Amino acid sequence: xxxxxxxxxxxxxxxxxxxxxxxxxxxxxxxxxxxxxxxxxxxxxxxxxxxxxxxxxxxxxxxxxxxxxxxxxxxxxxxxxxxxxxxxxxxxxxxxxxxxxxxxxxxxxxxxxxxxxxxxxxxxxxxxxxxxxxxxxxxxxxxxxxxxxxxxxxxxxxxxxxxxxxxxxxxxxxxxxxxxxxxxxxxxxxxxxxxxxxxxxxxxxxxxxxxxxxxxxxxxxxxxxxxxxxxxxxxxxxxxxxxxxxxxxxxxxxxxxxxxxxxxxxxxxxxxxxxxxxxxxxxxxxxxxxxxxxxxxxxxxxxxxxxxxxxxxxxxxxxxxxxxxxxxxxxxxxxxxxxxxxxxxxxxxxxxxxxxxxxxxxxxxxxxxxxxxxxxxxxxxxxxxxxxxxxxxxxxxxxxxxxxxxxxxx
Amino acid sequence: xxxxxxxxxxxxxxxxxxxxxxxxxxxxxxxxxxxxxxxxxxxxxxxxxxxxxxxxxxxxxxxxxxxxxxxxxxxxxxxxxxxxxxxxxxxxxxxxxxxxxxxxxxxxxxxxxxxxxxxxxxxxxxxxxxxxxxxxxxxxxxxxxxxxxxxxxxxxxxxxxxxxxxxxxxxxxxxxxxxxxxxxxxxxxxxxxxxxxxxxxxxxxxxxxxxxxxxxxxxxxxxxxxxxxxxxxxxxxxxxxxxxxxxxxxxxxxxxxxxxxxxxxxxxxxxxxxxxxxxxxxxxxxxxxxxxxxxxxxxxxxxxxxxxxxxxxxxxxxxxxxxxxxxxxxxxxxxxxxxxxxxxxxxxxxxxxxxxxxxxxxxxxxxxxxxxxxxxxxxxxxxxxxxxxxxxxxxxxxxxxxxxxxxxxx
Numbered sequence: 001x002x003x004x005x006x007x008x009x010x011x012x013x014x015x016x017x018x019x020x021x022x023x024x025x026x027x028x029x030x031x032x033x034x035x036x037x038x039x040x041x042x043x044x045x046x047x048x049x050x051x052x053x054x055x056x057x058x059x060x061x062x063x064x065x066x067x068x069x070x071x072x073x074x075x076x077x078x079x080x081x082x083x084x085x086x087x088x089x090x091x092x093x094x095x096x097x098x099x100x101x102x103x104x105x106x107x108x109x110x111x112x113x114x115x116x117x118x119x120x121x122x123x124x125x126x127x128x129x130x131x132x133x134x135x136x137x138x139x140x141x142x143x144x145x146x147x148x149x150x151x152x153x154x155x156x157x158x159x160x161x162x163x164x165x166x167x168x169x170x171x172x173x174x175x176x177x178x179x180x181x182x183x184x185x186x187x188x189x190x191x192x193x194x195x196x197x198x199x200x201x202x203x204x205x206x207x208x209x210x211x212x213x214x215x216x217x218x219x220x221x222x223x224x225x226x227x228x229x230x231x232x233x234x235x236x237x238x239x240x241x242x243x244x245x246x247x248x249x250x251x252x253x254x255x256x257x258x259x260x261x262x263x264x265x266x267x268x269x270x271x272x273x274x275x276x277x278x279x280x281x282x283x284x285x286x287x288x289x290x291x292x293x294x295x296x297x298x299x300x301x302x303x304x305x306x307x308x309x310x311x312x313x314x315x316x317x318x319x320x321x322x323x324x325x326x327x328x329x330x331x332x333x334x335x336x337x338x339x340x341x342x343x344x345x346x347x348x349x350x351x352x353x354x355x356x357x358x359x360x361x362x363x364x365x366x367x368x369x370x371x372x373x374x375x376x377x378x379x380x381x382x383x384x385x386x387x388x389x390x391x392x393x394x395x396x397x398x399x400x401x402x403x404x405x406x407x408x409x410x
Numbered sequence: 411x412x413x414x415x416x417x418x419x420x421x422x423x424x425x426x427x428x429x430x431x432x433x434x435x436x437x438x439x440x441x442x443x444x445x446x447x448x449x450x451x452x453x454x455x456x457x458x459x460x461x462x463x464x465x466x467x468x469x470x471x472x473x474x475x476x477x478x479x480x481x482x483x484x485x486x487x488x489x490x491x492x493x494x495x496x497x498x499x500x501x502x503x504x505x506x507x508x509x510x511x512x513x514x515x516x517x518x519x520x521x522x523x524x525x526x527x528x529x530x531x532x533x534x535x536x537x538x539x540x541x542x543x544x545x546x547x548x549x550x551x552x553x554x555x556x557x558x559x560x561x562x563x564x565x566x567x568x569x570x571x572x573x574x575x576x577x578x579x580x581x582x583x584x585x586x587x588x589x590x591x592x593x594x595x596x597x598x599x600x601x602x603x604x605x606x607x608x609x610x611x612x613x614x615x616x617x618x619x620x621x622x623x624x625x626x627x628x629x630x631x632x633x634x635x636x637x638x639x640x641x642x643x644x645x646x647x648x649x650x651x652x653x654x655x656x657x658x659x660x661x662x663x664x665x666x667x668x669x670x671x672x673x674x675x676x677x678x679x680x681x682x683x684x685x686x687x688x689x690x691x692x693x694x695x696x697x698x699x700x701x702x703x704x705x706x707x708x709x710x711x712x713x714x715x716x717x718x719x720x721x722x723x724x725x726x727x728x729x730x731x732x733x734x735x736x737x738x739x740x741x742x743x744x745x746x747x748x749x750x751x752x753x754x755x756x757x758x759x760x761x762x763x764x765x766x767x768x769x770x771x772x773x774x775x776x777x778x779x780x781x782x783x784x785x786x787x788x789x790x791x792x793x794x795x796x797x798x799x800x801x802x803x804x805x806x807x808x809x810x811x812x813x814x815x816x817x818x819x820x
């Protein structure tokens with residue numbers, strides 16, 4: 001295998017100039033296709049449906065000014081000092097309380113603060129995966145999770161989905177075929193990349209299977225609070241009677257990603273593993289960021305803020321879907337998400353979304369081809385479309401341009 | 411092997427209740443002895459030389475208030491949004507410039523922001539270590555680094571030190587005996603835990619050996635700017651003509667640890683590996699924290715702030731050393747650090763620092779026994795003593811109490 005700089009891999013690892021030998025796992029870690037694509041989308045005037053960024057105009061900037069001053073006035077020394085690995089206790093207590101929205105009963109002792117939920121995913125890989133182990137995930141699944149897991153050299157078994165999420169019969173077949181699988185990774189609410197939501201019945205059945213096969217479930221839930229319509233579904237963790245579900249949450253989509261604050265909710269004994277790994281990884285999350293978010297939750301109503309976000313994203317979703325219905329050829333299908341940040345389009349079999357992207361960039365519109373979201377590849381005819389980060393007029397204009405490109409390929 | 415909760419390890423990994431199987435590496439990750447000890451030291455009225463905490467009374471709280479408001483006023487939306495994995499470019503440029511203090515020539519492209527230098531250490535383990543690989547380090551060495559590396563299951567070869575740092579002849583023997591060793595880990599300035607500094611001549615010789623044996627050097631430098639006397643020595647990286655040195659820095663000891671901002675300086679191609687791993691680990695450091703530190707560096711003089719810290723720590727060190735000279739029995743030896751946060755005491759052969767700690771805690775004084783700093787164990791008669799975090803009167807009183815305990819063991 002040849003490495004980027006032409007060195008030959010003769011050590012079961014990357015051989016670098018001057019004989020530097022990297023670990024084997026580095027062969028398996030690729031720079032995120034999306035992060036690389038995001039660089040392309042920095043071209044001025046581009047209409048980008050590529051990223052997964054929240055709308056910055058909704059960030060509570062004014063409130064944060066108040067909050068920052070208050071935190072430093074009230075206990076500035078503590079805010080700038082080292083603190084515990086687990087995280088700021090009052091904030092963990094508030095998060096535990098917030099989890100009741102999802103039907104979960106937990107307390108601060110079940111919560112570990114992480115640097116975004118991405119860090120929870122990375123820790124999951126580290127804690128569970130030996131080289132060659134099997135990880136079960138939705139097909140497609142979140143690229144950032146797949147990349148985090150890949151560093152630990154697992155095999156992926158993909159479970160097909162329909163509009164109600166993972167096909168549970170297929171999951172059971174996979175569990176039978178892979179009794180040593182390490183965990184099931186799922187994003188039940190407004191999944192990244194498809195925007196699909198797992199039905200209540202499937203959540204229950206998934207939990208039953210997890211208990212039957214004694215397998216942990218990693219429930220990644222960055223978007224669950226961003227439901228535009230219908231009733232909020234209880235989390236899979238809420239049906240967990242055996243301490244098998246590890247639930248990941250984050251402030252990135254309901255508050256601000258720039259603070260890098262997420263959390264893991266788990267049975268205390270499982271959480272102990274995450275805490276140990278957090279110590280070695282970076283000791284703790286930012287003390288001041290934790291105290292700022294805690295102060296924000298004290299001074300303002302997070303739920304009101306979430307309501308504002310939902311109203312804006314709902315409109316953007318409506319416009320994107322409506323415009324796709326008008327502008328896309330009939331043989332292009334797409335999901336209609338009930339919340340979250342993403343829709344998912346499937347082009348006719350044989351079309352290549354990477355080629356479509358190339359044409360789209362000429363029209364100054366961008367999206368993410370779907371193939372990298374399939375850990376075992378394939379499905380080159382799929383596309384992820386983000387609607388949270390573009391204003392309404394640009395959504396309409398961008399989808400029109402994309403429609404023009406797609407019609408030209410008919 | 412039996413696990414904490416009594417489960418039997420039959421899978422080459424930890425077997426948990428309900429059949430949850432953790433990865434094998436989890437057997438090798440222990441909760442940091444120091445972090446656990448720090449909990450003990452939260453007993454009220456204790457005089458603690460145990461932690462490695464900076465003096466919070468020196469944190470620039472007032473300045474940070476100004477800075478936080480300015481950052482949010484000037485570009486609050488960007489400060490709360492996702493940003494690049496590499497880090498905030500203006501801050502990286504300022505760090506590159508600051509590195510000239512250490513004789514290094516680098517630019518922003520050589521700098522990756524990390525969540526403290528602890529994260530740089532964790533990434534180093536991930537990037538370099540396959541199971542069973544050899545890592546060469548000082549004996550003793552920084553516990554947090556050893557723990558981070560241990561997750562990747564290396565063997566450690568320890569190089570004895572004297573007052574001028576690693577014994578270079580011993581290093582050469584180790585390199586000959588372990589030609590496949592993955593890297594040399596060193597803290598050349600005011601080492602944690604010993605407070606020792608590697609001489610200029612040894613820095614040059616270490617670099618020559620690294621080039622001869624084509625082995626990377628991980629130069630961990632959290633304290634280098636905190637020199638109380640004598641001339642600042644150029645970093646090992648400053649002698650690196652081959653891109654072999656990975657230099658780790660942090661704002662934790664010269665600014666504030668609560669922000670969790672450190673950096674890696676490396677050859678761009680080596681740095682590319684760190685950037686890939688950072689993507690998977692947590693996407694990026696806090697955007698707002700990076701912009702805050704950048705703004706602080708713009709509005710205030712970091713070097714003036716460092717001068718203030720040095721003046722306070724110098725006095726504390728003087729008092730600790732002076733009092734140890736008076737109060738400790740003659741057969742207890744200790745280092746006299748020229749900078750940094752730690753002194754290192756060696757008790758008579760056969761004495762057990764863990765037992766001394768027990769007696770000391772009864773006198774309401776704490777320190778860290780030295781054994782955990784030796785990756786292969788032993789040296790139970792050593793102690794690490796931190797002087798940065800206690801006011802002067804408590805340093806005198808605490809050392810007196812410790813002296814009393816030590817004299818009682820004669």
